[in-house]
Amino acid sequence: MGTPAKFAVTAAVLVAVGAAGWFGGRPAVERVVHDYILEHPEILPQAMEELRRREAAKALAGVRQTVETPFPGATLGNPNGAVTLVEFSDYACGYCRQSLPDVAKLIAQNPDLRIVVRELPIIGPQSPDASKMALAAAEQGKYAQFHDAMYQAGQVDGPTIEAVARKIGLDMDRARRIAASPTVEAEIGRNMELAQRLGFTGTPSFVVGDKLIPGAVGFDGLAEAVKAARGR
Structure with a gap:
């Protein structure tokens, strides 16, 4: 999926999350996020890499x-x-x-x-x-x-x-x-x-x-x- 398409999907998810949060509270938000991850598993490696980067930056902070x-x-x-x-x-x-x-x-x-x-x-x-x-x-x-x-x-x-x-x-x-x-x-x-x-x-x-x-x-x-x- 190209960058514009990814942006469109992300925007749609944010709208859906906002709506879910407004009408259904936390369980509805978690369900929307869960479904999005299942439909777009390619984001998981990116998320793990970002997590590793943040943890490394935290470990290196000050030293x-x-x-x-x-x-x-x-x-x-x-x-x-x-x-x-x-x-x-x-x-x-x-x-x-x-x-x-x-x-x-x-x-x-x-x-x-x-x-x-x-x-x-x-x-x-x-x-x-x-x-x-x-x-x-x-x-x-x-x-x-x-x-x-x-x-x-x-x-x-x-x-x-x-x-x-x-x-x-x-x-x-x-x-x-x-x-x-x-x-x-x-x-x-x-x-x-x-x-x-x-x-x-x-x-x-x-x-x-x-x-x-x-x-x-x-x-x-x-x-x-x-x-x-x-x-x-």
């Missing part, structure tokens, strides 16, 4: 700036990009690893895209150690190198974290000091609180524009969300 402000250096893509995508990730997460090519493709096709990575170490017993070393790498300007190399390593344990850190050329004494610092500890705690506030219970989870995206949705899903954020 968007915090969510989109990275730990210094913990970004991928264009650090000064006009569009921001936030990813909550864990190095022990297989789905995060599977998403790497999608994120890389997204960066390649969107030169104005900044990806803020929020370390959310919730899966493995040594996930926190990997996340802390990642932030130590960010402090030395080598976050992207550690991020990619750690996922490519395929496992998360003490020797692997150490090997990856040495491989990318970190100053290890400095890295260990930063990884154990209150600043890094506070960042991890903040990420946990933000994830809870946004309703994220797993990784990867994404925030872009007014969308909250739990789970690995693939390149097309992320690209569509980035496009929508650019136009908001």
Whole structure:
């Protein structure tokens, strides 16, 4: 049904609802709305999308700036990009690893895209150690190198974290000091609180524009969300 026809139907429904409300009260109004939905089920996906958008906006209210402000250096893509995508990730997460090519493709096709990575170490017993070393790498300007190399390593344990850190050329004494610092500890705690506030219970989870995206949705899903954020 085209837009003019939809408008006409909607107008007719509003008139019917008004009449029903005047003559029959709430039961009559509910019956008119019920019948309209049955006759036009195509409005349900639109309604659900609008509901999700409103719930996301409500969850982001008051914390968007915090969510989109990275730990210094913990970004991928264009650090000064006009569009921001936030990813909550864990190095022990297989789905995060599977998403790497999608994120890389997204960066390649969107030169104005900044990806803020929020370390959310919730899966493995040594996930926190990997996340802390990642932030130590960010402090030395080598976050992207550690991020990619750690996922490519395929496992998360003490020797692997150490090997990856040495491989990318970190100053290890400095890295260990930063990884154990209150600043890094506070960042991890903040990420946990933000994830809870946004309703994220797993990784990867994404925030872009007014969308909250739990789970690995693939390149097309992320690209569509980035496009929508650019136009908001």
